Amino acid sequence: MTYKGYLIDLDGTIYLGSQPIPAGKRFVEALQQRNLPFLFVTNNTTKAPEMVVQRLANEFDIHVSAEHVYTASLATIDFMKEDNKGKRVYVVGEAGLIDLILAAGFEWDEENPDYVVVGLDSQVTYEKLTVATLAIQRGATFIGTNPDKNIPTERGLLPGAGSLIALLETATRVKPIYIGKPEAFIMEKALEHIGLRKEEVVMVGDNYETDIRSGINNGIDSLLVLSGFTPKGEVPHLPVAPTYVLDSLDEWDFDK
Missing domain, CATH: 3.40.50.1000 (HAD superfamily/HAD-like)
Incomplete structure (x- = not known):
């Protein structure tokens, strides 16, 4: 073939x-x-496509354009736009997820968001998880960017986004909509x-x-x-x- x-x-x-x-x-x-x-x-939702391209070039001598990269962050934005339930969002994640979502026209709301989006966050805190839990309990649509339990690295298999999402699923008893x-x-x-x-x-x-x-x-x-x-x-x-x-x-x- x-x-x-x-x-x-x-x-x-x-x-x-x-x-x-x-x-x-x-x-x-x-x-x-x-x-x-x-x-x-x-x-991987931690980096925007342009950052992925830059990293590939600088660290691995692989030269591509941003058009060659489609991340779970972009897919999450596409999903929310098609779902069209509102523009208010709370995100547990890193800049590659948060910045893209806000640049796409969504507005940050910790009290009554329409969506709670959860991706990998290496700076996650109990407070972030608490805000997400309460918002989901109040009816926000719970989106998991991807179900990866682990990330393969040179150190070994580290906790992935799916591990954080599983914690919130346990805390809220709400199953997420997975995108990735x-x-x-x-x-x-x-x-x-x-x-x-x-x-x-x-x-x-x-x-x-x-x-x-x-x-x-x-x-x-x-x-x-x-x-x-x-x-x-x-x-x-x-x-x-x-x-x-x-x-x-x-x-x-x-x-x-």
């Missing part, structure tokens, strides 16, 4: 925390040489951005629960690379097999 486009994860696929994954850089450069469309689809991978919403929007149909692309990533499930659950072929979250030992026991499994992206045949 020769694919017309590629949807690609970042954390654990192109880099691991602050460490480069050399095969990831070579993979992106091979796509660029072949003029194949690609879109980084990332659940493996949910349908972010994948449908990613396909709109890349301008291709689901049968024309492959989803590439290291995390079975998010990247590969986003393919399996939404009728998109998937390529699991064993460079990050999902270890090789788990592959034989996965409930639904990925379309492809590789130890390294160097093994991928673009002309298969």
Whole structure:
């Protein structure tokens, strides 16, 4: 199967925390040489697309444009605009989430927001979680940017956004609306951005629960690379097999 486009994860696929994954850089450069469309689809909400592009260039010598990046932050904004329940929002998250939401025309409200959006926040406090809990209890729509329980880094698997969201779900007894991978919403929007149909692309990533499930659950072929979250030992026991499994992206045949 020769694919017309590629949807690609970042954390654990192109880099691991602050460490480069050399095969990831070579993979992106091979796509660029072949003029194949690609879109980084990332659940990471801590950085705006321009910051992702800057980081890829400065830290990993990978050169792309902001149009190549679609984050769970952008998908969350797209969801709220389509949902159209109001413009008041409270966010537990970092600048890559908060700044984009406010720039999109939403207004900060800690008392009676229409939406409580929760993403990764490395500066989270009990007070932030309290404000979110009370707002959700008062009826705000509870949005989880992504369900990632952990973030793969050079230190190991750190708590992810899904861990914070699970805490608030416990405190409020309200189930969140998840936006990021493996949910349908972010994948449908990613396909709109890349301008291709689901049968024309492959989803590439290291995390079975998010990247590969986003393919399996939404009728998109998937390529699991064993460079990050999902270890090789788990592959034989996965409930639904990925379309492809590789130890390294160097093994991928673009002309298969």
